[in-house]
Amino acid sequence: NAGVTQTPKFQVLKTGQSMTLQCAQDMNHNSMYWYRQDPGMGLRLIYYSASEGTTDKGEVPNGYNVSRLNKREFSLRLESAAPSQTSVYFCASSPSAGGATQYFGPGTRLLVL
Amino acid sequence: GENVEQHPSTLSVQEGDSAVIKCTYSDSASNYFPWYKQELGKGPQLIIDIRSNVGEKKDQRIAVTLNKTAKHFSLHITETQPEDSAVYFCAASHGRGADGLTFGKGTHLIIQP
Numbered sequence: 001n002a003g004v005t006q007t008p009k010f011q012v013l014k015t016g017q018s019m020t021l022q023c024a025q026d027m028n029h030n031s032m033y034w035y036r037q038d039p040g041m042g043l044r045l046i047y048y049s050a051s052e053g054t055t056d057k058g059e060v061p062n063g064y065n066v067s068r069l070n071k072r073e074f075s076l077r078l079e080s081a082a083p084s085q086t087s088v089y090f091c092a093s094s095p096s097a098g099g100a101t102q103y104f105g106p107g108t109r110l111l112v113l
Numbered sequence: 114g115e116n117v118e119q120h121p122s123t124l125s126v127q128e129g130d131s132a133v134i135k136c137t138y139s140d141s142a143s144n145y146f147p148w149y150k151q152e153l154g155k156g157p158q159l160i161i162d163i164r165s166n167v168g169e170k171k172d173q174r175i176a177v178t179l180n181k182t183a184k185h186f187s188l189h190i191t192e193t194q195p196e197d198s199a200v201y202f203c204a205a206s207h208g209r210g211a212d213g214l215t216f217g218k219g220t221h222l223i224i225q226p
Contacts, residue, residue, distance in 0.1 A: 004156075033213045042119075042202060043157070045213035058213055059114070090156055092213075101147065102214060104156035 002026055004105035006091050012111045013081045021076040021108050023091030031094045032074035033058075033102065034066060036087040043090065049074055081112045115140040117205050119217025127225050132193055134220045136203035137185040143205040146186045147214065148177060151200045160201075161188070190222075198224045 007022045025032065030051045035043040045058030049068040063085060065077045074093075078085060089108045094100040116139040126132045138146075144165040149157035163170045163177045163186065170177050174193075179186040190197055200221050204214035 035213065040122075040218060042216040042218040043214075044216070048213050059215075100145075101159055101162065104149075104158070106156045 004091055004093055004103055006089075006105040006108050008108060009106070010109045010111075012113065013078075014113050015082060017081050018077070018079050019081065019110075020078075021089055021091075021110075022073070023075065023105060024073045025091075025093040025103075026072065027093060027095075027103065028071070029093035029095050029103075030071070031096065031100070032068065033092040033094075034064075034074070034076045035090045035092065036060065037090060037107075038087050046076065046089075078110075081110075083112045086110060086112045115143060115205055115207065115215040117203060117215050117217045119203050119220060121220060122218065123221045123223070125223040125225055126193055128193055128195060130193055132190045132197070132222055134188045134201055134203070134222070135185060136187070136205075136217050137183075138205040138215075139184070140205070140207055141181075141184065142207040145206040146177070146179060147204050147206075148188050149202045149204065149216075151202065151219075153199075157202060193222075193224050195224050195226065198222060 004025045033048045034046040037043045044060050047066040049055045052071045067075045091105045092102040094102045119136045147162035150160045151157045174191045176189040200219045202219050203217045
């Protein structure tokens with residue numbers, strides 16, 4: 001049972017390049033989330049998906065798009081990367097909406113030059 | 114929206130002593146309060162959580178207390194061990210819809226041998 005997996009583990013981009021961060025969970029969870037973690041800022045919610053086919057903005061959605069491809073997979077896309085998007089990105093999933101335990105992946109470290 | 118404040122940002126204790134980390138929240142509708150432990154290079158792992166219908170919960174050396182009137186909750190670790198060294202995050206959720214957790218900025222716990 002792998003839980004929540006994320007790819008890639010580490011990525012370096014140049015300003016203006018695009019990329020997609022992949023996330024998959026094998027726990028049959030309904031809800032999935034993307035967070036970013038910056039030093040001294042804790043984790044901040046970028047986007048979430050209550051269930052397959054739905055997505056909503058979180059606290060810091062600007063510069064990102066998401067796709068809930070199916071129940072297992074939730075991807076995060078940076079269309080035109082900026083240095084301010086240098087961060088560690090975590091995907092999480094939970095069995096149900098609102099107030100359910102969230103399980104986190106190992107993270108993707110992104111450096112934008 | 115919800116705002117979670119966490120103190121202290123760094124806590125150094127002698128091995129065997131107790132450690133206490135405190136959080137306050139702003140949204141009185143919040144009803145779910147998890148605590149996560151994050152080791153270097155890894156994703157956050159849930160260590161304990163509490164819901165608003167209870168005031169205290171224990172799991173071996175770890176306990177969490179909740180004061181809904183004052184809108185604060187605390188993590189207590191007794192008989193600290195070297196493996197307790199990590200960054201700890203508190204979080205809050207009002208449980209409406211499928212929105213994510215609002216995290217505190219983290220406490221770096223250092224266990225001195």
